[in-house]
Amino acid sequence: MSSPRTVLVSGSTSGIGEAIATAFARDGATVIVNGRDPDRTDAAVARIQEQVGRCELIPVAADLGTADGAQELFDRVPDVDVLVNNLGIFAAVPVFEITDADWMRFFEVNVLSGVRLARHYAPRMAERGWGRVIFISSESSVFIPTEMVHYGVTKTAQLSVARGLAQELKGTGVTVNSVLPGPTLTEGVRDFIGDRIGKDVPFEEAERRFIAEERPTSLLGRLIRPDEVANLVHYVGSDAASATTGAALRVDGGVAPTIIP
Numbered sequence: 001m002s003s004p005r006t007v008l009v010s011g012s013t014s015g016i017g018e019a020i021a022t023a024f025a026r027d028g029a030t031v032i033v034n035g036r037d038p039d040r041t042d043a044a045v046a047r048i049q050e051q052v053g054r055c056e057l058i059p060v061a062a063d064l065g066t067a068d069g070a071q072e073l074f075d076r077v078p079d080v081d082v083l084v085n086n087l088g089i090f091a092a093v094p095v096f097e098i099t100d101a102d103w104m105r106f107f108e109v110n111v112l113s114g115v116r117l118a119r120h121y122a123p124r125m126a127e128r129g130w131g132r133v134i135f136i137s138s139e140s141s142v143f144i145p146t147e148m149v150h151y152g153v154t155k156t157a158q159l160s161v162a163r164g165l166a167q168e169l170k171g172t173g174v175t176v177n178s179v180l181p182g183p184t185l186t187e188g189v190r191d192f193i194g195d196r197i198g199k200d201v202p203f204e205e206a207e208r209r210f211i212a213e214e215r216p217t218s219l220l221g222r223l224i225r226p227d228e229v230a231n232l233v234h235y236v237g238s239d240a241a242s243a244t245t246g247a248a249l250r251v252d253g254g255v256a257p258t259i260i261p
Contacts, residue, residue, distance in 0.1 A: 004029055004030060004056075005029050005030070005081035005082060006029065006030045006031075006032070006079065006080045006082070007021075007024040007029045007030070007031045007032065007080065007081065007082040007083075007084065007237065008031075008032040008034070008073075008077065008080040008082070008083050008084065008117070008121070009021045009024070009031065009033065009034065009084040010034050010064050010084065010085055010086050010087040010113065010114075010117065011034060011035065011086045011087030011088065012033045012034055012035065012044060012084075012086060013033070013035030013040045013041055013043070013044040014040075014044065014186065014187055015186030015187060015188065015189075015226055016086060016136060016181060016186060016226045016229050016230065017084075017086040017087075017136075018044050018047070018048065018226070019227050019229065019230035020084055020234070021033050021048055021057075022048050022051055022052060022230065023231070023233070023234040024082070024234060024237065025052045025055040025056075025057060026052050026055075027234070029082070030057075031048075031056070031057050032057075032058045032059075032060050032073075032077055032080065033045050033048065033057055033058065033059050033060070034059075034060050034062065034064060034073070034087075036061065036062070036063045036069075037061060038061040041059040041060070041061045042059055044059075045057045045059045058077070060076055060077060064087050064116075064117065065087065065108055065109035065112075065113050066108075067116065070113070070116045070117065070120070073117075074120055078124075079121065079124050080121050080125075081125065081130065081131055081132070082132040082133075082134070082237045083117055083118060083121050083125075083131075083132070083133045084134045084136065084233060085113065085117060085118070085134065085135045085136060086136040087109060087110075087113050087114070088109065088110045088136065088154075089105075089106065089109050089110065089151075090148055090151045090188070090192070091148060091151070092147040092148050092192065092195070092196070093147075093148060093150070094147075095146070095149045095150075098149070098150050106151060106153075106154050107154055107157070110151070110154035110155070110157075110158070111157045111158060111161065114135055114158065114161065115161060118133050118165055118176075121133070122165060122169060122174060122176070125172075125173075125174045126169055126172035126173070126174050128173075129172065130173045130174065131172075131173065131174035131175075132174070132175055132236065132237040132238075132241075133162070133165060133174065133175070133176040133177075134176075134177055134179060134233055134236055134237055135158045135159075135161065135162045135176075135177070135178045135179070136178075136179055136181065136229075136233070137155045137162075137178040137179065137180045137248065138151075138152075138155040138180055138181060138252075139180050139182045139250065139252035139255045139256040140152040140155045141155035141156040141158065141159050141178075141248075142156070142159075142180070142248075142256050142261065143217075143255065143257070143258070144156075155180075158178055159178050159261075162178040162246075162248070163176075163178075163246050166245045166246035167246065169245075170245075175236075175241065175242070175244060175245035175246075176246065177236050177241075177245060177246070177248070177249060178247070178248045178249065179229065179232055179233050179236060179249050179251060180249065180250045180251065180252055180261065181224060181229045181251050181252060182215070182218065182220075182224050182250075182251070182252030182253045182254075182255040183210075183211070183215055183223050183224065183253075183255065184224040184225070184226055184228075184229060185207075185223040185224065185225055185226065186226060189223065190203065193206050193210045194206065196210060196214065197210055207222065208222075210223075211223070215255050217254070217255050217256070217257045218253050218254060218255045219253060219254025220254060220255075222253075224252070224253050228251060231251075232249060232251045236249065247261070248261035249261070
C-alpha cells in the first residue's frame with residue numbers, strides 16, 4: 001500500500017482471518033482484529049504483535065453476526081479503507097436434517113454480516129475515492145459439498161453480493177471481490193477432519209485420507225495453509241489490484257473442477 005491504511009478483518013482471532021490480519025499488519029496498516037470473545041481477541045492481537053513486532057492493532061470484541069454487534073463496531077470504528085468479510089461458520093449436516101433455524105443462522109452469519117459491514121463502510125470509501133471490499137467465500141460456492149449444502153449456499157450468495165456491490169460502486173475507486181479458498185488447515189478444519197476420519201488417526205494421515213477420499217479433485221494434494229490464502233487477499237486489498245473488481249478469485253488448490261471462476 002502507498003500509505004498506511006485502516007483494515008478491518010472480521011472473524012480474525014484464528015485461522016485464515018488471523019493470517020490476513022497479520023499480512024496487513026506487516027504492511028504497516030492499522031488493523032482491526034475482531035472476534036466475539038474479548039480474551040480470544042486480545043490473544044490474537046498478542047500473537048500478531050509477536051510475529052510482526054511493532055504494529056497498530058485494535059481489538060474489537062463484537063458478534064458481527066448480529067445487527068447489535070455490527071453497530072458496536074461502527075460506533076468504535078466508523079471508517080475503514082479495506083474491509084475483509086472473513087467471518088463464517090461451517091458444519092457437516094445431512095441436507096434433509098438442516099433445520100429452518102440452521103438455514104437462517106448460516107445466512108445471518110455468513111452472508112448478512114458482510115452485507116451489513118459493506119453497507120456501512122463502502123459508501124464512505126466511495127466518498128474518499130478509494131477502498132477495497134473483499135468477501136472470503138469458498139470453492140464450496142461453485143462445488144457444493146454434499147455434507148454441508150447450507151454452507152455452500154451461503155458461499156454462493158456471497159459471490160452474488162460481491163458482484164452486485166462491485167457494479168454499484170463502479171467508477172468510484174472502490175473495488176469489490178470474492179476470494180475462494182479451498183480446504184484450509186485451521187483449527188475448525190482440523191476438528192472437522194477429526195470428526196470425519198477419526199480423532200485417533202494421526203493428523204498427517206487424516207489429512208492425506210481426507211483429501212484423497214473427500215476432496216479427490218485437489219491438484220495440490222494437501223490442505224491449503226492460511227498464509228497462502230492471506231497472500232492473495234493482501235494483494236486484492238492493495239493498490240496493485242486496482243483493475244481487479246467484480247471478480248471471484250480462487251486459491252483452492254484446484255479443488256473445484258471448473259475453469260471459471
